[in-house]
Amino acid sequence: xxxxxxxxxxxxxxxxxxxxxxxxxxxxxxxxxxxxxxxxxxxxxxxxxxxxxxxxxxxxxxxxxxxxxxxxxxxxxxxxxxxxxxxxxxxxxxxxxxxxxxxxxxxxxxxxxxxxxxxxxxxxxxxxxxxxxxxxxxxxxxxxxxxxxxxxxxxxxxxxxxxxxxxxxxxxxxxxxxxxxxxxxxxxx
Amino acid sequence: xxxxxxxxxxxxxxxxxxxxxxxxxxxxxxxxxxxxxxxxxxxxxxxxxxxxxxxxxxxxxxxxxxxxxxxxxxxxxxxxxxxxxxxxxxxxxxxxxxxxxxxxxxxxxxxxxxxxxxxxxxxxxxxxxxxxxxxxxxxxxxxxxxxxxxxxxxxxxxx
Numbered sequence: 095x096x097x098x099x100x101x102x103x104x105x106x107x108x109x110x111x112x113x114x115x116x117x118x119x120x121x122x123x124x125x126x127x128x129x130x131x132x133x134x135x136x137x138x139x140x141x142x143x144x145x146x147x148x149x150x151x152x153x154x155x156x157x158x159x160x161x162x163x164x165x166x167x168x169x170x171x172x173x174x175x176x177x178x179x180x181x182x183x184x185x186x187x188x189x190x191x192x193x194x195x196x197x198x199x200x201x202x203x204x205x206x207x208x209x210x211x212x213x214x215x216x217x218x219x220x221x222x223x224x225x226x227x228x229x230x231x232x233x234x235x236x237x238x239x240x241x242x243x244x245x246x247x248x249x250x251x252x253x254x255x256x257x258x259x260x261x262x263x264x265x266x267x268x269x270x271x272x273x274x275x276x277x278x279x280x281x282x283x
Numbered sequence: 284x285x286x287x288x289x290x291x292x293x294x295x296x297x298x299x300x301x302x303x304x305x306x307x308x309x310x311x312x313x314x315x316x317x318x319x320x321x322x323x324x325x326x327x328x329x330x331x332x333x334x335x336x337x338x339x340x341x342x343x344x345x346x347x348x349x350x351x352x353x354x355x356x357x358x359x360x361x362x363x364x365x366x367x368x369x370x371x372x373x374x375x376x377x378x379x380x381x382x383x384x385x386x387x388x389x390x391x392x393x394x395x396x397x398x399x400x401x402x403x404x405x406x407x408x409x410x411x412x413x414x415x416x417x418x419x420x421x422x423x424x425x426x427x428x429x430x431x432x433x434x435x436x437x438x439x440x441x442x
Contacts, residue, residue, distance in 0.1 A: 120309055128304035142308055149312040150319070212300070219299050238296045266292040273295050 116156055120149055123166060127173045133235045134177035136224045144180060148173045174240055178250060181232060215276070222272040230265035233258050 127148050132141035151172055152159055159165045223231055233251065236242040244262075248255045324332055332340070397405070 117309070117313070120312060124304040124308055125301040128308060129302040132302055138305070142305060142311065145304065145308055146312050146315060150315060153312075153316050216299050216302075219295065220302065238293055263288070266288050269292055269295075270288060273292070 115160060116153055119152070119156070119160065119165070123169050124149070126166065127169055130170055130173040130240070131177050133220075133223060133239060134174065134232055135180060136226075136228060136231055140180060141177075144173065144176050147176055170240075174236075178232075181228060182252075218272070218276045222269050225272075226265050226268060230261045230268065233262050234265040234269075237262055 124145065128141055128145045131144035131148070132138055135141050135144060148169060152165075152169060155168075159168060162168070223235065226234065233247045236247045236250070237244070242250070244255055244258050247262075248258045251258070319327065324336065329337065329340075
């Protein structure tokens, strides 16, 4: 978990201990929530909004969450659902106003692969994921990061199982050259 | 997981650590919580209203709906019951009489319009309105695709 610049804001004068407890709780989970939202939304600004909504919901349910061992799972589920809601909200508009064939391929750098440190690897992979069109990125992220099955993804996104498999396969195929070009292999460094 | 491509990508992605949340996230959340806490109860979500206020609001809404139904009852099939309902509502809701009068005036105006203007013209005007609306929507879509989409990243949903 990352340590962020901490600002303690007294949200409820009547419950100072609860407020600081919530701040501690938020610090423990904010990287996970933000990562989930950012990978699904493909947009950091939107991910911040989603993460904010997740923690507002967490605050409203903090009485239950503060002692629950499943708090992390709850937050991850809410982050995933809110991200999908966001994507669903815009998907119809997206389909109407755009054509999927307009989506460009993920750019593959020309330079030779070098040894990347962990931060660079993360940056390359996150950037490659962000470059994927949403209809490939979202099922890919749900499958590989959130451990959804193909069927669960199809149900969540309201698309056919075949489309999910095709989109994930195309997403992987688009990612692979980027990973290889940077010398990133599945086995690690 | 037998597909080599799937294995390869899966292994690479699983090594990716969590992203660091922006430092501003925590203060944003706390500020929003503070803002919401400062709101008066009637500006919060209905689920967070005090019990008596929720009950009062629900009963007021039910009464208003009942009054509205009573006032508009004349258009229901049972005209006798309708008239009685309207009279009953009008007797204890003076403003309901005014609303009823307004609805009557609107209906008379509509009837007069149908008498004076040929029906074909009215249908034509409605079709022209729909056509103009569609054209405007189409123009908006073309403008969006031309002016906005070409300049935005493919990975981002338009917001």
